[in-house]
Amino acid sequence: MRVCLWGTRGSIASAGPDTVEYGGNTACAEVEGRDGSIVILDAGTGVRRVGDTYGEPRRLDILLTHLHMDHIQGLGFFAPFFQKDFEIHVWGPPSATLDLRTRLTRYLSPPLFPIRLRDVAARLELHDAPMGEFEIGGLRVTSEMVIHPGPTVGYRVTDGVSTMAYMPDHEPALSTEGREPAPEWTSGYDLAAGVDLLLHDAQYTAAEYADRVGWGHSRIDDAVDLTRMARARRLVTFHHDPAHDDAELDAMLAVAREMAADEFEVLPGREGATFEL
Amino acid sequence: MPQRDIGLILMRQLADGLAVPMLLADENGDLLFFNEAAEQLLGQRFDDVGELDLLARRRIFSFRDADDSPLPDDQAPLVVALREHRPVHRRVAMRGLDGRDHEVEVTAFPLLGGGGHLIGGVAMFWERKKQA
Numbered sequence: 001m002r003v004c005l006w007g008t009r010g011s012i013a014s015a016g017p018d019t020v021e022y023g024g025n026t027a028c029a030e031v032e033g034r035d036g037s038i039v040i041l042d043a044g045t046g047v048r049r050v051g052d053t054y055g056e057p058r059r060l061d062i063l064l065t066h067l068h069m070d071h072i073q074g075l076g077f078f079a080p081f082f083q084k085d086f087e088i089h090v091w092g093p094p095s096a097t098l099d100l101r102t103r104l105t106r107y108l109s110p111p112l113f114p115i116r117l118r119d120v121a122a123r124l125e126l127h128d129a130p131m132g133e134f135e136i137g138g139l140r141v142t143s144e145m146v147i148h149p150g151p152t153v154g155y156r157v158t159d160g161v162s163t164m165a166y167m168p169d170h171e172p173a174l175s176t177e178g179r180e181p182a183p184e185w186t187s188g189y190d191l192a193a194g195v196d197l198l199l200h201d202a203q204y205t206a207a208e209y210a211d212r213v214g215w216g217h218s219r220i221d222d223a224v225d226l227t228r229m230a231r232a233r234r235l236v237t238f239h240h241d242p243a244h245d246d247a248e249l250d251a252m253l254a255v256a257r258e259m260a261a262d263e264f265e266v267l268p269g270r271e272g273a274t275f276e277l
Numbered sequence: 278m279p280q281r282d283i284g285l286i287l288m289r290q291l292a293d294g295l296a297v298p299m300l301l302a303d304e305n306g307d308l309l310f311f312n313e314a315a316e317q318l319l320g321q322r323f324d325d326v327g328e329l330d331l332l333a334r335r336r337i338f339s340f341r342d343a344d345d346s347p348l349p350d351d352q353a354p355l356v357v358a359l360r361e362h363r364p365v366h367r368r369v370a371m372r373g374l375d376g377r378d379h380e381v382e383v384t385a386f387p388l389l390g391g392g393g394h395l396i397g398g399v400a401m402f403w404e405r406k407k408q409a
Contacts, residue, residue: 131391145283
């Protein structure tokens with residue numbers, strides 16, 4: 001399995017000289033299984049570049065964790081949308097009231113966007129992500145709700161040999177605060193259990209989180225704690241705060257590595273990074 | 278043990294932060310949690326009781342109807358809410374493990390998860406004597 005990061009920033013794109021190392025594009029990761037099946041996790045601004053890498057028409061599946069702008073803003077700039085021989089499946093969290101097409105159309109229609117979703121050239125199918133397991137080519141995907149404002153899912157993806165989990169926007173502290181942590185009462189535990197690589201929200205320092213409880217994101221400490229509880233092998237920090245420059249993110253990484261000690265690896269979620277599992 | 282549904286996790290945290298006595302059960306009616314305020318009614322700390330299946334739950338509290346007759350187990354508000362997928366409101370007398378009676382109003386309602394399926398239920402209690 002190959003995992004490639006195309007956008008690691010949270011909330012809003014933040015390109016600039018101070019964010020060159022970690023990157024400024026918002027959430028997007030690409031997972032390729034042993035048989036060549038591909039899923040794209042989220043469609044933040046990073047999805048524009050990954051869209052340019054597919055030469056021949058093929059099936060592509062985009063798994064959206066939720067519909068906040070930093071996770072869908074790149075959809076309108078995803079080149080395969082505008083090539084008629086591509087088959088594109090977009091999966092997103094179910095809503096109790098509106099289907100995925102209706103919700104996405106709020107963005108992909110005038111006046112916010114000049115082209116309507118129904119006018120894309122590719123063969124497009126939209127799906128509510130089922131709660132539980134489903135298969136995409138040679139990949140088995142599990143989606144489950146996680147703690148974040150609005151319907152939000154996390155994903156677990158395996159190709160039968162390696163397994164990764166993706167929870168870019170996640171506040172597990174709301175499930176554990178003030179009590180002894182227990183796996184059955186911890187949001188995201190099942191998705192992360194035993195994975196080879198956990199790509200997880202690490203937006204805030206502990207000091208920053210104190211004023212942002214309930215905003216839907218993690219202290220980097222929470223990402224470390226979940227990784228430890230779930231016995232994941234590697235933690236990759238993700239959804240970096242747009243206000244954090246490269247030096248601050250390096251400092252946060254150092255803290256996380258100290259917390260993890262020798263129990264598991266903590267790796268920087270930098271745009272362009274590729275992990276072979 | 279597998280992770281609980283996210284709706285149950287959040288409801289437990291909410292109950293933990295409220296002064297309203299609340300009891301949380303899974304879709305089978307098994308007791309998952311009651312908060313500190315409910316401990317006052319039940320005469321028992323949750324940490325001492327822990328999670329209980331439906332049968333064991335009957336040992337820690339019981340209801341009596343307005344005419345002081347025992348309320349059958351299958352008429353308990355939370356049991357009805359889970360069975361019939363609807364909210365239930367009822368005035369009852371409740372006796373906890375400490376043997377003290379409490380005149381309470383109970384509101385029980387089912388919890389539907391993100392996928393629309395039943396994940397459990399909640400009972401909230403309001404002690405009438407405290408209202409006066």
